[in-house]
Amino acid sequence: MQQSDDVLIELSNPLNESALTFPVLECIHILGFAFSIGTIAMVDFRLLDVWMVRQTPSQVARDMAPWTIFGLAMMLLSGPMLFLSDPDMYYLNHSFQMKMVLLLLGLVFNYTIHRKAALNDASGARAKVVAAVSLVLWAGVIFGGIFIAFV
């Protein structure tokens, strides 16, 4: 019974009907994290006092915010669809599990501590630590994503 159900699900999964669906979703995913992680990184570089220094951290954060959301929306729409193409494999993949933990931490961090530091124009060691944590978390999400195919 269980087995025939699995077969039915596999046969009827619309995400696996065309060989193009998965790679196209992957391209949207890549574009999504260029928008989201790219714009978050610009805020981080401002907090680190290296680039975008003609604006204050709060200005950079406000400028980038809608584009970060835009990128996150692309990622969080394409990502679950990639997942649903083969849920059993992803669910059990340790790298995927790690990626989800880091993604959750990244999102929470971005909209709490990171956002507060940027909007309050934090400077000095505190701002630099926040920026470094942000960069490491988002780089970790990408590492987790890549390693899904290698573990």
Place this chain on the structure above:
Amino acid sequence: MLLSFAQWVQATGLFSAVRMSWYVYPVILSLHLVAISIFGGMVLMTNLRLLGLALKDRLVSDVVDQLRIPKRIFFVLVALFGILLAGSKAEEYYYNYFFWIKMSLLALLAVHALVFRAGVYDKAAELNQVKKMPGRVKLAAALSLLLWTCVACAGRGIGYVEPPLEKLHAEIRTIFLR
């Protein structure tokens, strides 16, 4: 000749080391993508500003000029990691049509830079005053967005081309049979 060059490159110590360890290759691939996301984000924001779609409250020069140096640094990083990846599988990539599509697109981007850099990206301050963005500026931005998006997609496509096992050297072949 290109094929024997590819075979020679991948046989060198550095590129063999990348290929032979199970984790070095994905680590470099991850770093390639981290750098791409940051470089890509800057390319997107620069060109969307030139198109008048993003950061409209900021001067064109504030966006274009301030992102130039980081864009260059991260492009160099993307390219370095990319060369390590391609070099470690040079013989396989020789047969990969998506790799050649990607290289052709990068060549087109070099042409894009030759055509538009001096007149558009080097003159960002002059664009602060204009009421309506000139057509050539919008053309440059739109082409850049299109070409870089295609580069990213072609890069992803590389992983989908099955290596022609029968043509590869025995030592390389073993990787795929592991």
